[in-house]
Amino acid sequence: MSDELVFHFDIDGEDFTSAGQASVQIKKNLRQLGLPSEIIRRVSIAMYEGEINMVVHARGGKADVIVREDCIEIRLADSGPGIKNIEQAMQEGFSTASDEVRSLGFGAGMGLPNMKRYTDEMHIDSTVGVGTTVTMKVYFPVE
Amino acid sequence: MTVNELVRECSFDVICLADGDREVKGCYIGDLLSWVMGRAREDNAWITIMSNINVVAVASLSDVSCVILAEGVTLDDEVKAVAESKGINVLCSQSPIFETALAVSGKV
Ligand SMILES: Nc1ncnc2c1ncn2[C@@H]1O[C@H](COP(=O)(O)OP(=O)(O)OP(=O)(O)O)[C@@H](O)[C@H]1O
Ligand SMILES: [Mg+2]
Helix, strand or coil: CCCCEEEEEEEECCCHEEEECHHHHHHHHHCCCCCCCCHHHHHHHHHHHHHHHHHHHCEEEEEEEEEECCCEEEEEEEEECCCHHHHHHCCCCCCCCCCCHHHHHCCCHHHHHHHHHHHCCEEEECCCCCCCEEEEEECCCCC | CECCCCHHCCCCCECCCCCCCCCCCCCCCCCCCHHHHHHCCCEEEEEEEECCCHHHHHHHCCCCCEEEEECCCCCHHHHHHHHCCCCEEEEEEEHHHHHHHHHHHCCC
């Protein structure tokens, strides 16, 4: 518990044309900490996918990135519509994105699969009508 | 080959060149942003026809060495300013994606 470093972000759900700023900021913060570039890349891409999901599917939310001794934990929480079928949502290619979102290059149904692929642990907690919480962990390599 | 050298060899237009000495290794082509984030490798050149602000974020997060906009696509001034501030190299090719990829092929 001693050496935790927490970065908190409120993710605005209004403007999804410029979403993703928290993830770009986190990348900068992690670089300043001098962490391995591969770890930074995995964390910031996974967070970006989750951040975009909160903006386009859930009208925004909150993000916390916790840097610990052994890992980086990303916690994303929103009060959006929730995910009815998580197993289906996790499948490559499944998407409910609107045409407007698709016109920006999103909606391939690859976001959640990417988050799983780039992190060591991922857990989704979702209740329809209440919201969604996604927790991901990336562990530092052990020498 | 560096981004500067790629610009010269392929006669690409420069939209913004924040770090021309950056080494280019391999290439990824795609317009769907989650595919790019899942598949593009660090230092790749990324060929796309997408030009909205999210392209800048994806280029930054996936650590590509440059974005090559095909089909003569350009960036709005606002997007260009963000790319510059984030240190992203953005080039423009007047050719379609296939010809652009052929131009890059064998050089990176
Ligand atoms: N935070 C969320 N709240 C509600 N639904 C969500 C949330 N995140 C994901 N979903 C649902 O899961 C689906 C799959 O998500 P995923 O990120 O894999 O794809 P996408 O966002 O549709 O497209 P892409 O990420 O490729 O741009 C979404 O289309 C949406 O229906
Ligand atoms: Mg998504």
